[in-house]
Amino acid sequence: MFDLMVKEQSKVLNIEHYGCVIYLLGCFGRLQKALNLIQKMPFEPTRAIWGSLLGACRVHVNVHVGELVAQKLLDIEPENAGNYVILSNIYAAAGMWKDVFRVRKLMLKKTVIKEPGWSWMILDKIIHTFHSSERFHPRREDIHAKIKEIYVDIKAAGFVPDLSCVLHDVDDEQKERMLLGHSEKLAITFGLMSTPPGLTIWVMKNLRICVDCHNFAKFVSKVYGREISLRDKNRFHLIAEGTCTCGDYW
Known part of the structure; x- marks a missing residue:
């Protein structure tokens, strides 16, 4: 045509x-x-x-x-x-x-420097920021404990970590640990912990969301019955019931 x-x-x-x-x-x-x-x-x-x-x-x-x-x-x-x-x-x-x-x-x-990735969300008029392998958030221990619990739940539902998102030649176990620390995962986890059931989780990120974090968000939305609105550098992702408005193409 x-x-x-x-x-x-x-x-x-x-x-x-x-x-x-x-x-x-x-x-x-x-x-x-x-x-x-x-x-x-x-x-x-x-x-x-x-x-x-x-x-x-x-x-x-x-x-x-x-x-x-x-x-x-x-x-x-x-x-x-x-x-x-x-x-x-x-x-x-x-x-x-x-x-x-x-x-x-x-x-x-060529002295090209990759900007560090970070995510943020607003909750009760307070801006919460998250960086990879978060060490400074006041509830960091609770967040890290909760994300491990989430991993168990979503893996039971079929989630498989995309290890190709780790650009380091390390063993698979180490790659999975590194993926756990991505800022958007931490933000989504905090949103799940801190908001009532049924409320949309709103997250923003300064860079493009990686494939593994996108899959993570889809499984969280499906397993926990929550909508997730995630704005990355490229576009808005509205994720609900395991699917995203981007059609997995961004």
């Missing part, structure tokens, strides 16, 4: 039309076709279009297209640490640890 539109109505098509089709092709794993469309379209591809395709390469673990797209983004915005991280995620998911370390060395060489 879109090919027909290009032939018959090319004058009315703009870059947003192409962007939508590229997004949909990415969602359905047609990554090479999406790349071909970008290369043929009569517009200069934007950072957002390349970023959309790189995100799709992460979802579908396509190393070949992911490398090509990542290089385009590194040329456009060499200071954006997020592009390096997503490329590292693709390599980690494919078990290509030498390439993960290569990307990390490239970041050091």
Whole structure:
């Protein structure tokens, strides 16, 4: 259909039309076709279009297209640490640890610094902030105890930690412990502890939520019957009954 539109109505098509089709092709794993469309379209591809395709390469673990797209983004915005991280995620998911370390060395060489991730929520007019492996929140011991309890419950419901989200070549047990300390998990746990049943848990994060934390939020919503509204760097995620409005694509 879109090919027909290009032939018959090319004058009315703009870059947003192409962007939508590229997004949909990415969602359905047609990554090479999406790349071909970008290369043929009569517009200069934007950072957002390349970023959309790189995100799709992460979802579908396509190393070949992911490398090509990542290089385009590194040329456009060499200071954006997020592009390096997503490329590292693709390599980690494919078990290509030498390439993960290569990307990390490239970041050091170019002095690209990844902004530390943190999450926050407002409860009773008080802003509560959470950092990875939280050590400063006044209820940190309760939070860490509760998250272990949550892990038992959601694993019983089928949750499996996504260890590819840990960009360190350590054993699986250590990777799982590292995932437990992610700031959005701590914030969701605190929200579950501190709000009455039925109330939506609102969390904000300064960076893009990782796949494992997204899955964690979906299982928490399903097992505990709570809606979770999570705003990350890319979009709003409204999670309820084990599903997210993003369709697991962000």
